[in-house]
Amino acid sequence: NRIVAGMTLGTMVVEANRTSGALITANMAVDYGRQVFALPGRIDSPRSKGCHALIKNGAKLCESAEDILSEFEYLFPPSITPENEANVTPPSIPLSDEETILWKLLEATETHMDVLIRGSQLSAAKVSVVLMGMEMKRLVKRLPGQMYQRWDR
Structure with missing residues (x-):
């Protein structure tokens, strides 16, 4: 636990009961x-009690990757804006095969997301x-x- 906590910039707890090692x-x-x-969970779930206690004690409530990224903005390029043109050049960073398909x-x-699942022929989980x-x-922005x-970029 000490090693994991010391190696990271931040720790994200997704689900934990009150006695969880997380x-x-x-x-x-x-x-x-x-x-x-x-990550907050259902108020009646014992597996959410640990996360709720963390939030009560000052942990940042996290609902999306953007919540984490905003805390570490200084690590990312400052000028990223949504693309508005029809012809988009591929990103300058290498993409996996799956990322290329979705891009x-x-x-x-x-x-x-359903359009991406059908079009990519990948599983919903993938x-x-x-x-x-x-x-x-x-590379992508999640919307409601x-x-x-x-x-x-």
Whole structure:
């Protein structure tokens, strides 16, 4: 737990009961001066109680990757804006095969996740994971209603 807490800029707890080992790591992260994030859950679920306690004690409430990225903005290029043109050049960073497929399917306007799943012929779980990675790289922006939009560097 000490090693994990010390190696990171921040610790994200997604689900934890009140006696979860994840809370030990989160508390060590606080001791090391690291940022702690927690995903709120159902108020009647014992598996959410640990995250709720973290939020009550000062952890940042996290609902999306953007919540984490905004805390570490200084690590990312400052001028990223949504792409408005029809012809978009591919990003300058290398993309995995799955990222390339989704990048080509994404449009400058909003694209629903179901369209990406059908068009890519990847599983919903795989598309979700790949989109999260692309969001962390600031290649796509997640919008309300399972909509995504391509961002250009």
